[in-house]
Amino acid sequence: MLKVHIAKSRPHCVINVDFQCAGGQLAALTGPSGAGKTTIIRALAGLEKPDSGQIRLGNVTWFDSAEKKWVPARKRKLGYVFQEHTLFPHLTVEKNVAFSCGDETRVRELLEILGIAHLARKMTHMISGGERQRAALAQALASAPRVLLLDEPFSALDTATRARLREELKRLKKHLDIPIIFVTHDLAEARFLADSMINLALQIPAAQQSVQTAEPLSAASAFSPAHIVFNQT
Amino acid sequence: MMDNAPLLISAKLAGVSTVLLLMLAMPLAASLVFVRFPGRFLADSLVNLPLVLPPTVLGFYLLVLMGPEGLVGRAWARVSDGPLVFTFVGITLAAMIHSLPFAVQPLKTAFQKIDPRLLEMSAVLGLTPTATFFRVILPNSLGGMATSAILAFAHTMGEFGVILMIGGSIPGKTRVASIAIYEYVETMRYQEAVSMSLVLVGISYVVLLTVNFLNIRSRHA
Numbered sequence: 420m421l422k423v424h425i426a427k428s429r430p431h432c433v434i435n436v437d438f439q440c441a442g443g444q445l446a447a448l449t450g451p452s453g454a455g456k457t458t459i460i461r462a463l464a465g466l467e468k469p470d471s472g473q474i475r476l477g478n479v480t481w482f483d484s485a486e487k488k489w490v491p492a493r494k495r496k497l498g499y500v501f502q503e504h505t506l507f508p509h510l511t512v513e514k515n516v517a518f519s520c521g522d523e524t525r526v527r528e529l530l531e532i533l534g535i536a537h538l539a540r541k542m543t544h545m546i547s548g549g550e551r552q553r554a555a556l557a558q559a560l561a562s563a564p565r566v567l568l569l570d571e572p573f574s575a576l577d578t579a580t581r582a583r584l585r586e587e588l589k590r591l592k593k594h595l596d597i598p599i600i601f602v603t604h605d606l607a608e609a610r611f612l613a614d615s616m617i618n619l620a621l622q623i624p625a626a627q628q629s630v631q632t633a634e635p636l637s638a639a640s641a642f643s644p645a646h647i648v649f650n651q652t
Numbered sequence: 653m654m655d656n657a658p659l660l661i662s663a664k665l666a667g668v669s670t671v672l673l674l675m676l677a678m679p680l681a682a683s684l685v686f687v688r689f690p691g692r693f694l695a696d697s698l699v700n701l702p703l704v705l706p707p708t709v710l711g712f713y714l715l716v717l718m719g720p721e722g723l724v725g726r727a728w729a730r731v732s733d734g735p736l737v738f739t740f741v742g743i744t745l746a747a748m749i750h751s752l753p754f755a756v757q758p759l760k761t762a763f764q765k766i767d768p769r770l771l772e773m774s775a776v777l778g779l780t781p782t783a784t785f786f787r788v789i790l791p792n793s794l795g796g797m798a799t800s801a802i803l804a805f806a807h808t809m810g811e812f813g814v815i816l817m818i819g820g821s822i823p824g825k826t827r828v829a830s831i832a833i834y835e836y837v838e839t840m841r842y843q844e845a846v847s848m849s850l851v852l853v854g855i856s857y858v859v860l861l862t863v864n865f866l867n868i869r870s871r872h873a
Contacts (some may be wrong), residue, residue, distance in 0.1 A: 464772075464776055465775075466772050466775070466776070491775070492772070492775040492776045493775045493776070493777075493778050493779060493780065494778075495776075496778065499773065499776045501769055501773070505769065505773055507770060507773075507788060507791075507792075508770075508792065509791040509792055510791075518774075518777055518787075519777035519778050519779070558777070562777060562778065
């Protein structure tokens with residue numbers, strides 16, 4: 420179980436979230452631009468330090484402001500897919516996937532599962548945006564991560580590719596017994612994929628609004644622009 | 653008849669100092685670009701100081717440091733039982749210091765062009781900063797490394813003032829091409845001066861062509 424309770428002040432907004440995500444579950448982080456979605460995911464990755472709070476995965480503490488504990492990114496054993504440009508341009512697709520994984524069988528398996536085995540020897544600039552994101556997902560999964568972070572992984576893709584990858588992620592999710600945090604602007608995409616949602620409202624520093632928490636999605640979707648955390652199954 | 657020895661000494665000096673300089677310049681440039689430390693701005697300016705200092709001034713201070721009574725000279729005498737000035741090792745050290753900015757700047761530019769997300773991705777995938785340097789930063793800076801090596805080599809090939817101050821002009825030992833040209837002119841042996849100068853002009857032109865080619869290729873990469 421990934422437990423997150425963090426706060427961070429930024430010049431234009433205040434981020435204050437409290438949520439958890441179990442293994443095999445996908446939590447969607449949604450909200451307007453500038454609300455702090457990427458800041459939260461970077462804090463989870465160990466790339467940006469929150470001002471206060473805790474981040475725990477099971478019994479392991481990654482961040483605790485009270486104990487002044489901070490585990491750097493390289494020790495968290497994560498999978499992270501950025502919006503774009505996440506592959507190493509000097510390596511082939513196969514070598515990208517194998518970057519942090521010495522297990523050739525696993526690399527081949529992932530290339531097969533994600534339908535890019537035929538591109539294994541190609542350089543990353545020779546493949547399409549959708550193929551690049553598949554390769555990035557394979558790279559993230561190759562090292563058997565304990566948490567998977569996806570920061571708008573499909574936003575730069577065309578509608579058809581996006582829909583196809585969305586289906587593939589949903590299928591893949593069933594086989595991954597790890598928490599998945601998925602950042603998206605697209606509420607329909609979030610509803611399609613997520614088991615729970617954290618919808619961030621823009622909080623200006625002076626306002627200091629309430630803590631935003633994750634809630635399971637229920638059939639009766641209660642959605643209001645003022646308080647964007649909503650329920651749906 | 654032109655004596656080829658000074659050209660060979662220049663080439664040897666340029667080759668040795670370029671290899672050593674690259675080994676020094678790569679971690680130095682990486683520190684200046686990727687590591688935040690107090691005084692980084694001062695360190696950066698210090699690396700560039702040989703660009704603006706007159707070679708004789710730099711040579712003079714190096715002579716003070718590397719001479720028999722200097723800090724470096726005495727340390728060298730203890731380990732090698734000989735002087736540092738008027739030796740090939742001495743002019744190599746001097747040439748390295750004088751060419752340092754020519755090696756560091758292209759590397760810095762290449763490192764600055766690397767997408768920071770690649771470095772973050774490398775960290776997320778579990779690599780240490782050192783492993784990231786060798787597996788991500790260097791392979792994505794090959795153009796910068798080539799430019800750095802070529803400029804350092806060319807600059808050392810034409811080195812004059814600093815070498816003269818540290819090495820003098822000992823034939824077969826420290827008498828490099830530019831010093832030989834100066835002496836040919838001094839003794840009115842213009843034919844030899846013209847021949848050796850032409851070789852240096854040719855080398856410099858090829859170097860510039862190569863650097864321009866690398867720059868064009870990196871812009872289109």
